[in-house]
Amino acid sequence: MNGNTVWQSQTRESPRISLQYVRRQAERLNSDIRRELRFGYFGTVMCALGWGFLTFAPAPGWSTVGVSAPVVLVVQLTALLSLLACGYITLQIHRRGKLQRAAEHEQVMQSLHAYRTALERRRDHYSSAWRWSLWPVIPGVVVVLGGDWLFDERPGKWLRLSLAAVVCALAFLLGAWVSFRKGEEYQREIDALKSLDENSP
């Protein structure tokens, strides 16, 4: 008995992996992007519905709840900006996801470092997410806060404004942090792959 015989005489224990199963598993790779896209489509549709309602709802409806004309304008403008922001972000996710898939399709394993390249693209996607996904939201927030500042006559305005500003800032930071963490996860995997090269002769 020698090493080769011992090694090759192992009994198989795993079930056979079918082509259909492999295809299904391969699709998992882009599940993150697909989930974000679904979320983006949902947000855009909701914003569109909200904007449509606020813009085209019968005018008497506003007066019954005691809202002045300038505030109505602020609300409508905010809804429109939110719709534009949501649409822009969804478009970005769609475009970036499509670019990633196209690049993978072309490069898949032309070299064995293609996987690392794919990881680097995903890392960059998340590391830069705050730049392309947060700024489109800022105009809407500015309009809301500005409108409140200009037209809200109720007492405690500054406290409400400050709280709203803090909540918005925290939401921005949370979004940026979540993206950053995802980027870091990909970076860790990239580092692991790099360490393989460093340990090769």
Next chain:
Amino acid sequence: MIALPSNPDLLAASAPEAAETARDERYLEAAALYGAPLERMARAYEADPSRRQDLLQDVHVAIWHSLLAFDGRCSLRTWVYRVAHYTATKHMLANRRVRLHEMHTLDDIPDIEDDRDSPAADLEADSLRRLLTLIERLKPLDRQVILMYLEDFSAEAIGDVVGLSASNIATKIHRVKKLLASMFHERSAP
């Protein structure tokens, strides 16, 4: 550009569907030919049975993905093993329990003596266990070399997969033979 398969029939039909079909056919061929060696390789990279199954699936997915770019410049076997070892190494390094600096190269790994009490013991299972212990202590590159040696690859074929010269691989194989000889009381080949 997508590297289309070298099969003339498929080159004529340049539609992406043809490339996809060729990939599926190549994958099925690879799975049929190398399914068993790939399973053995997974065992050498992952001791935990459930994680090993995940690894094997990842290897199959990576091979299927990669075969779209397979252009016949190397053999299907070389291609499959390159992708498989790369995927397995990636899996191994993603495991935070694995410490590369605690692993050995073929040159610095200590000899493993034959510690069997009785030759009548469960020889095969015991030999396999000790073989796996040896492999698990090796760094990724040397692990690839020993695994392919155990699958009867020549030095040239191993060199094609890992990207080293045949003479470099021959030196490593000499060390592998010595290690295996000390484990199995074989006569080491000159």
